[in-house]
Amino acid sequence: MPKKLDIREDHLRILSLFTQGYDREIYVREVCKYLPISRGTVQLDLEYLEAKQVLHSAIKGKTRLFSLQQGDHARDFCILAEVYRRICFEEEKPFVAGVLNRIVPLIEGSGAVFGSHAEGTADEGADLDLFVAGKFRVEEVEKIGKTYGLEIHLTVYPPEVFDRDIHKDPFLREVLRNHVLIKGVEHFVEKAVER
Structure with a gap:
């Protein structure tokens, strides 16, 4: 054991x-x-x-x-921390969590909330900023946003650009600093821990 x-x-x-x-x-x-x-x-x-x-x-x-530290052990602990952060986010914002639960199946790759919702500074009418490294069904997400009365802003990067530029691209560095991962936690953390 x-x-x-x-x-x-x-x-x-x-x-x-x-x-x-x-x-x-x-x-x-x-x-x-x-x-x-x-x-x-x-x-x-x-x-x-x-x-x-x-x-x-x-x-x-x-x-x-x-x-x-760099390495697999630190990466695994970071994955736990990212999942913990997502659970806390879902408990603090149950409405947004419900919307995200409808959106997550539409993501192929890694997905993260960033901006005011991830910072914890969003007010009642704030839009939801989503980052996706991979593919995404945009029309269906827009339909979900209209259903719930929530404006959703999407930023989509191809996976190879995300993997290559995660520590160089200014926008990706901002997402790294302020995010709540909603899908593809392992891949996101693996690339983030690499330097």
Whole structure:
């Protein structure tokens, strides 16, 4: 029987910060600024993730900075963090989640919400920004948007362009920094973790 993993919600919340761009270097107090977790708990959680070879730390000046490691193990933990982020998004925005559940089967490839909904700053009349790396049935999505009274903006990239330019293209870098993955999590994370 495999050894039990001790992954807590705080670990996933902290990892979610690292999945905002996948290239961030974060120090302990910075995590405390974004999340309501005590400094001591953050320190222990970061050290736990470093021991699990998910994070790497380096001292710059007097500050210890943490960043994502490269490799399969870190990728798998990032996938967990992305799924956690999607679950939190669905619980916070059940109406949008219901619309997305109708849209997801129409995506062939990776899909993500970005913009104000992903940031958590969307108001009642905000449009829904969707990014797709792959193919998409645009007419059906527009029909779903009209049915629910929600304006949907689509940005579609061919998969090969997404794979090649994920860290170079300014728009893709913005999607990397601010997204909620709705489909194709493994492929998206695999390409994001590669540098």
